[in-house]
Amino acid sequence: GAGVSQSPSNKVTEKGKDVELRCDPISGHTALYWYRQSLGQGLEFLIYFQGNSAPDKSGLPSDRFSAERTGGSVSTLTIQRTQQEDSAVYLCASSLRGGGLRETQYFGPGTRLLVL
Amino acid sequence: GENVEQHPSTLSVQEGDSAVIKCTYSDSASNYFPWYKQELGKRPQLIIDIRSNVGEKKDQRIAVTLNKTAKHFSLHITETQPEDSAVYFCAASISGGYQKVTFGIGTKLQVIP
Numbered sequence: 001g002a003g004v005s006q007s008p009s010n011k012v013t014e015k016g017k018d019v020e021l022r023c024d025p026i027s028g029h030t031a032l033y034w035y036r037q038s039l040g041q042g043l044e045f046l047i048y049f050q051g052n053s054a055p056d057k058s059g060l061p062s063d064r065f066s067a068e069r070t071g072g073s074v075s076t077l078t079i080q081r082t083q084q085e086d087s088a089v090y091l092c093a094s095s096l097r098g099g100g101l102r103e104t105q106y107f108g109p110g111t112r113l114l115v116l
Numbered sequence: 117g118e119n120v121e122q123h124p125s126t127l128s129v130q131e132g133d134s135a136v137i138k139c140t141y142s143d144s145a146s147n148y149f150p151w152y153k154q155e156l157g158k159r160p161q162l163i164i165d166i167r168s169n170v171g172e173k174k175d176q177r178i179a180v181t182l183n184k185t186a187k188h189f190s191l192h193i194t195e196t197q198p199e200d201s202a203v204y205f206c207a208a209s210i211s212g213g214y215q216k217v218t219f220g221i222g223t224k225l226q227v228i229p
Contacts, residue, residue, distance in 0.1 A: 042221035
C-alpha cells in the first residue's frame, strides 16, 4: 500500500511568513511523529500524536511551532513567523500503534524548508 | 529524559572490511533499540532492531549487540559494500503509554571501492 507522504516536498519562504507542512500517514497507523533534521544533523523529535491527541509536545522548539491531527489521519505542522534557523528537513513518521515494544516507524520523504 | 550518544560521527572503510558503530543510552528503562539507515536524499528506514531481552541479533551481513549493564549497543556490518554508504542512526525507546524514540546524532559511513 501507499507509504507516508508529505507535502510540499520543498518550501522556500521569507523570514516572518507562516508555513504549513502536511503529513499523510499510512492508513490505519494511529501513531504519528514529527522530526526535524538540520543539515548534517540527527533526528530532532518535535511532537508525537496518538490518534488526534498529542501526549508529547516536548520537542517543539518554541511557541511559533504547533501541530494538529484530524480524523486520526492527516497532520499539519505550522510554523509561524519563520526564522532562518527554522530551515531544515521536516520528517514525518507513522507507526501502527505506538505503544508496543517493537514498533517500526515508517518515514515520509520529508519537506525541505528554506527560510530566506 | 533519555540521551543517546553515537560515535563515530564519520567512518570510512575499504570495501570488504567491517564497520562498527557504537551507541550509549542513559535511561535503564529503555528496552527497544532500532537502527535506521538513511541514504543520501532519502528517508530513514529501519534495518535492524533489538529488544532488551536479547544480547545479539544478526541479519545477513548486519548484526547488533546489546550490553544492558553498560547501557551500550553496537551495529556491526561485515563485508561492506559501496551500497552500505549512508548515514546510520541508532535509537532507544522507553516502553510506556507510547513509544517515544530518541535518536543518536548519526554516523556517516563511507565505503571506499
